[in-house]
Amino acid sequence: MKKIRFWLIASAVAGAMFNINVASANEFSAIxxxxxxxxxxxxxxxxRACVVKKASLYLKVNDIDSTIAHAPLACKRELLSIRQFLLSGAFKVEVVDQLMESVREGIEIDLVNHVYTEALKQKGIKP
Structure with a gap:
C-alpha cells in the first residue's frame, strides 16, 4: 500500500512538473x-529615436550625466506605448516588466554611446 501511495504521489509531482515545463516553453515561445x-x-x-534626439538637444545646454539621466524621461510616452503593447499580450506583469527592462537597457546603451560621440564632436575630437 505504501508503494502504491508513493507511486501515485511521484506520478502526480512528475505530471505537475511536466505541465509547468510545457507552460514555460509556451510562454518562452510567445515572448x-x-x-x-x-x-x-x-x-x-x-x-530610441526620441531619446537620441532629446539627448542631442540636452547635451547643448547640459553636462553629460544630466543628459543621460533626463533624455529618457522626455520620451516616457514612447516607453509607455511599448508597455501598452506588451500588456495587450497574454503575459504576466513580471514578464512585461522584464521585457521593459530589456528595452530600457538597450536604449540606455545606445544613448550613452550617442552622447559620448556627440560630446567628443563638440570638443573637436574625432570619435
Whole structure:
C-alpha cells in the first residue's frame, strides 16, 4: 500500500512538473515571437529615436550625466506605448516588466554611446 501511495504521489509531482515545463516553453515561445515582432521593433525604434534626439538637444545646454539621466524621461510616452503593447499580450506583469527592462537597457546603451560621440564632436575630437 505504501508503494502504491508513493507511486501515485511521484506520478502526480512528475505530471505537475511536466505541465509547468510545457507552460514555460509556451510562454518562452510567445515572448520570443513578440520580442521579434515588427510592431515592437517599430515602437522600440521610435523610443530610441526620441531619446537620441532629446539627448542631442540636452547635451547643448547640459553636462553629460544630466543628459543621460533626463533624455529618457522626455520620451516616457514612447516607453509607455511599448508597455501598452506588451500588456495587450497574454503575459504576466513580471514578464512585461522584464521585457521593459530589456528595452530600457538597450536604449540606455545606445544613448550613452550617442552622447559620448556627440560630446567628443563638440570638443573637436574625432570619435
Amino acid at each position: 520570443k515571437k513578440v520580442s521579434e515582432s515588427k510592431e515592437l521593433e517599430t515602437l522600440r525604434d521610435s523610443y
